[in-house]
Amino acid sequence: MGHPLESCTSSDTVAGYVIKFDDHHVTIRTRCGEIVVGAYGANFYGELMTNLGEDRVTLSRSETVSRLHEGLYVFAYGVFYPVDNGVEFVIINMWITEDEDKNFLLEDPCWWVKQAANIADFYLTGQFPDGVPQWRASYRTELSLEGQHTETLTRPSFRQETDTVSRMVYGMATAYLLTGEDRFLEAAESGTQYLREHMRVRNDLEEFVYWYHGVDISPSGERKIFASEFGDDYDAIPIYEQIYALAGPTQTFRITGDPRIQSDIDETISLFEKFFRDTENDGYFSHVDPVTFSPHERRLGQNAGRKNWNSIGDHAPAYLINAYLATEREDYADFLRRTAKSIVERFPDTDQSPFVQERFFSDWTPDRNWGWQQDRAVVGHNLKIAWNLTRLSSLSSSDSALETLSHHLADTMPSVGLDRFRGGWFDVVERQRDDVSGLHMFAWHDRKAWWQQEQAILAYLILAGVYNREEHHELAKEASAFYNAFFLDRQDGGIYFNVLASGIPYLVGNERMKGSHSMSCYHSIELCYLAAVYLNLLILKEPLELHFKPSPEGFSDGLLRVAPDLLPKGRVVLSEVWVNGQPYQHFDRNAMTVDVPRKRGQLKIRVRLCPSDIPCDVSVLWKGNIVRITAKGRFDNTESALRLSRVLSLALENEPKLVELDLGNVTEFSRGALNELLLLRAKADVTDVFKVVSASPDVLAELVDTDAFDLREMGFDNVF
Known part of the structure; x- marks a missing residue:
């Protein structure tokens, strides 16, 4: 008796990596090593990986094909049809796992x-x-x-x-x-x-x-x-x-x-x-x-x-x-x-x-x-x-x-x-x-x-x-x-x-x-x-923030331990702490512990954990409708510039009245990082200004030339 696929249709999913494609076919290599050639069906469409709570994003045939590239991981769902020389796989729809810049969507830090x-x-x-x-x-x-x-x-x-x-x-x-x-x-x-x-x-x-x-x-x-x-x-x-x-x-x-x-x-x-x-x-x-x-x-x-x-x-x-x-x-x-x-x-x-x-x-x-x-x-x-x-x-x-x-x-x-x-x-x-x-x-x-x-x-x-x-x-x-x-x-x-x-x-x-x-x-x-x-x-070398709320009787030894999991010693550090929205300095960076304030009351403690070898970091602090963006470290490549852009973009989604930029601990600021700032400044819908409240001398010199930021606190009169 022959295989059922030789005489009837069967719908199924193929998961794997694109190895080649054109306007009519895509070839996928599965993890088991099989090479599957799929033809786009008459109503073929793509779907972008979206999270819960997000709108579904479907792609037309041409948009889907334009997203394909060698090495892209996809799920192709379709029908296997019996034909004279075996079976033909006709794809109905395809899940796309990367954005237009070839970033794996599920590795968004948020x-x-x-x-x-x-x-x-x-x-x-x-x-x-x-x-x-x-x-x-x-x-x-x-x-x-x-x-x-x-x-x-x-x-x-x-x-x-x-x-x-x-x-x-x-x-x-x-x-x-x-x-x-x-x-x-x-x-x-x-x-x-x-x-x-x-x-x-x-x-x-x-x-x-x-x-x-x-x-x-x-x-x-x-x-x-x-x-x-x-x-x-x-x-x-x-x-x-x-x-x-x-x-x-x-x-x-x-x-x-x-x-x-x-x-x-x-x-x-x-x-x-x-x-x-x-x-x-x-x-x-x-x-x-x-x-x-x-x-x-x-x-x-x-x-x-x-x-x-x-x-x-x-x-x-x-x-x-x-x-x-x-x-x-x-x-x-x-x-x-x-x-x-x-x-x-x-x-x-x-x-x-x-x-x-x-x-x-x-x-x-x-x-x-x-x-x-x-x-x-x-x-x-x-x-x-x-x-x-x-x-x-x-x-x-x-x-x-x-x-x-x-x-x-x-x-x-x-x-x-x-x-x-x-x-x-x-x-x-x-x-x-x-x-x-x-x-x-x-x-x-x-x-x-x-x-x-x-x-x-x-x-x-x-x-x-x-x-x-x-x-x-x-x-x-x-x-x-x-x-x-x-x-x-x-x-x-x-x-x-x-x-x-x-x-x-x-x-x-x-x-x-x-x-x-x-x-x-x-x-x-x-x-x-x-x-x-x-x-x-x-893996991504990105920070992660966690939240705690000690009860009045909690943590009798006075220490809040904030290690996120059992991880290799020295790989993660505690970089910043806020108590009731205010920066707080009584913490141990390496032990990842916070000295709980003695005057308890109602405490909300936010902590920021970072990889110990992270080259740069960007944090956010809200005071009413004013947001302060604090950057630290080296912003000397595309990855670090995009990190600054991503954090600032998320902050701007909440429509602040004023954006304060604290760049005092930035040791290096590439032209790409500055351009990201300028691009977001131009697109921002804020009723007031982007104000620089601190900047190192080298960064300040770059900012002065743009004439795009409020530098009055830094001794300059230009206001965009």
């Missing part, structure tokens, strides 16, 4: 920050339509595709799951970190308080905390759901639910330093140590019995005496790294090192499979018969290990085993988990190769989940940033492109749960929802935050 704010607003509006975060009355575990509480979801009785509340709190707190918008922090703090009051149980005698699976809300009151009622974990207390109960509060703790949250973190860790930790063989069990709190009870069934990826590996990304970043406590660091050690020593199975082993008996013997997993691999878990071991290698720089395993997985996964023809990363596959095809067969389907794309993007971004390998950077760009092309719901907002192999959204059952047991705004906003951190600070 891309991920804008996306985070848009996703956060989608969930904030969907869960709290009146704008007030009333968690008990309004929050629902489920949220429709459109981001609404549908008729089914507005019943007077409903369930709220602890972990989905916590995941949304994480998203809100992280959106505040990136934007400083108070509405996000208000939701995070009120959500954290709701978790503490309704879903937390404290054992005062033994000083540990555990968290309910959820709460049933009805007109007559609320009913606590003690043990999990999720299929795989039914009538047990799974450790991953306790872990993710901490995710949102811990991220909020980074911002506020609320000591009540730190107490909850410590006492939940006490729960892990007392009941989940295997003191004989090390590691942590995946489940305990809800009555005896023993991991060995027979009624736990297939979960009795078991360990898995979640019980070992989820601590670090969900809460523990963030708790360490906020405190630098050595006990948190030791916990992180222990989990990393368990992963490195127990999970690799290189003699049997390129994928790690994910489930174990108590003595670490692999369990290859458990439930749905059997001897299968979750692709995203392998990528998550590569990502998190790279983070943890900055905490344990002398442990080369972490780096070795992270590189091994990063180098191995593309050939077994990546769709090298269409782009994007697969879900669950068999760990062993099929005897006939030699492939790792899909467990159920070839769909692609949003959270697994996140793991790929973050893994390859941090690897590219830390180790400067171009192959990793390319994989990060390709994964980012697939995610942004196909997972962003540009019509209703938010992120799709799953897409088909071709990138078309899969909208069936729970996977149609934007809120469910499995999905809130945790992974999507975590991706935005850490992609901004790795991309800006490690």
